[in-house]
Amino acid sequence: xxxxCSSESLRLSDFDFDLPSELIAQxxxxxxxxxxxxxxxxxxxxxxxxxIAGLPGLxxxxxxxxxxxxxxxxxxxxxxxxTGGATEIVLLGECGEDVWECFGKPAKRLRIxxxxxxxxxxxxxxxxxxxxxxxVSTRAIDDLSGYLAExxxxxxxxxxxxxxGPSEDDRERYQTVFARREAAVAAPTAGLHFTESLLERLxxxxxxxxxxxxxxxxxxxxxxxxxxxxxxxxxxxRASIPAETVxxxxxxxxxxxxxxAVGTTTTRTLESRAADPGGLAAGHFExxxxxxxxxxxxxxxxxxxxxxxxxxxxxxxxxxxxxxESVLAAYREAVRRRYRFYSYGDAMLIL
Numbered sequence: 619x620x621x622x623c624s625s626e627s628l629r630l631s632d633f634d635f636d637l638p639s640e641l642i643a644q645x646x647x648x649x650x651x652x653x654x655x656x657x658x659x660x661x662x663x664x665x666x667x668x669x670i671a672g673l674p675g676l677x678x679x680x681x682x683x684x685x686x687x688x689x690x691x692x693x694x695x696x697x698x699x700x701t702g703g704a705t706e707i708v709l710l711g712e713c714g715e716d717v718w719e720c721f722g723k724p725a726k727r728l729r730i731x732x733x734x735x736x737x738x739x740x741x742x743x744x745x746x747x748x749x750x751x752x753x754v755s756t757r758a759i760d761d762l763s764g765y766l767a768e769x770x771x772x773x774x775x776x777x778x779x780x781x782x783g784p785s786e787d788d789r790e791r792y793q794t795v796f797a798r799r800e801a802a803v804a805a806p807t808a809g810l811h812f813t814e815s816l817l818e819r820l821x822x823x824x825x826x827x828x829x830x831x832x833x834x835x836x837x838x839x840x841x842x843x844x845x846x847x848x849x850x851x852x853x854x855x856r857a858s859i860p861a862e863t864v865x866x867x868x869x870x871x872x873x874x875x876x877x878x879a880v881g882t883t884t885t886r887t888l889e890s891r892a893a894d895p896g897g898l899a900a901g902h903f904e905x906x907x908x909x910x911x912x913x914x915x916x917x918x919x920x921x922x923x924x925x926x927x928x929x930x931x932x933x934x935x936x937x938x939x940x941x942x943e944s945v946l947a948a949y950r951e952a953v954r955r956r957y958r959f960y961s962y963g964d965a966m967l968i969l
Contacts, residue, residue: 624703628910633937634928635949637735642777643962646791654957654964656948661787663902663944665951669923670811674921679824680875682866683922687807688830689797692770693788697734697742697946699727703732707742708773709766710803710835713753717745721836722752763800771881773803775961792961801856802834807924807961808881826870828863832856832883832905842931847910854906857887867917878920882932885909885918885939887936892916909935916933920969925952940968 647653651671658665668676677683705728713938721828725747732744734754746753757783763863772784772792794809796817816962817827820862830853837853844850867877867888892898898917907914908931917960926932937945948966956965 630845641959643958648960650811653811656696658948658968660940664942665948674823677825682826682870682877684828684884685880686832687796687798687810688802689800690802690805690833691800692766693803694771694773696734697736716757720752725750728752730780753904773939804834806881806883808922828866830887831858832887844878850908851908852908854904858902859900864900876919879918880922888917910938922967924965941969
C-alpha cells in the first residue's frame with residue numbers, strides 16, 4: 619500500500635506525469651456509458667479494466683452513489699470591442715446587482731469603461747478589471763438567463779479544441795442527464811458517463827442514488843502557481859446538501875454500505891461540510907476544502923472520477939484519497955493502455 623500525501627512535503631512537482639496530447643479526449647464516447655473504467659483497489663494498489671456500463675456489478679447492494687446535480691450555464695459570449703477587435707467573456711457568477719465576474723479575453727484590453735458589443739445588439743460595460751478577471755454590468759440585458767440560452771455557448775475547457783465554437787452535440791453532452799440547477803461554468807465530468815438506463819440498472823441492483831449541488835466555478839480548475847502546496851487554499855464555491863441525502867448517507871453507513879462520490883466536486887461538497895464543527899449536515903454553505911491528506915476524508919468510501927491534469931488540485935485530491943504512488947502508477951498504466959483523459963475521457967473507480 620502506497621503512502622498518502624503529507625502536508626509536510628507537499629510539492630506540486632510530485633503530481634506530474636507524462637501525457638501524450640493525443641490522449642486528451644476531443645469528443646465524448648459515442649454513448650455515455652461506453653467509456654472505459656479503470657478500477658483501482660486502494661488497499662492493494664492493483665488495477666483492473668472494465669467499462670462504465672458494468673458499474674452495477676462492481677458495486678454492492680446497499681452502496682450509495684452521490685452525484686453533483688448542477689447544470690452548466692451557457693456562459694461564454696463572443697463580442698466586439700469598440701476598435702472592432704474580437705473578444706469573449708465567460709460569466710462566472712453574480713457579484714453585485716446586475717454585475718457579473720467574468721473571465722475576459724484579451725483581459726488587458728478590457729479596461730474599465732470599455733463597452734463590449736454582444737450578439738443581439740446588446741452592449742455590456744466593463745466596470746472592474748483585476749488579476750485577469752473582469753466585472754461587467756449586465757443592466758442592458760433584461761432576461762440574462764433567456765439571453766444566454768439564445769446567444770451563449772457552452773464554456774468548454776480550453777483543451778477541447780473547437781475553432782468554430784462548441785457544437786450542438788457539445789451543448790447536450792457537456793451536461794449530465796440529471797442536471798438541474800443552472801449555476802456552473804464547468805461540468806461535474808464524472809457524471810457525464812451516466813445514462814437514464816444505467817441509473818435504473820443501479821437502482822435495480824440495490825444501489826442508492828443521492829444528490830448534492832456544488833456550483834462549479836473556476837476555483838478547482840485554475841492553474842496552481844506555487845510549488846509548495848503547504849497551506850494552499852481554494853476559493854470557496856457555493857454548495858448545498860439536501861436533508862434526504864444526509865439521511866441516506868447515515869443509513870448507508872449504519873448498514874455497512876459504502877458511500878461512493880461521483881466526481882471530485884461531490885467529494886469536496888461532502889468533505890467540506892463534514893469538516894465543519896457540526897459535521898455533515900443539510901443546508902447551504904461555502905465549500906473550499908483543499909483535500910490533500912487521507913485523514914480529511916470523513917464521508918466517502920469510494921470515488922468515481924475522470925483522469926485529471928498533471929499538477930492539478932484534482933490530482934492532489936485523488937492522490938490523498940488513494941495514495942500518490944498508487945494513483946500515479948495507475949495513470950501511467952492508463953497512458954500505456956491509451957485511456958482517454960480529461961472532461962470527455964474515460965474514468966477511474968477507486969474502492
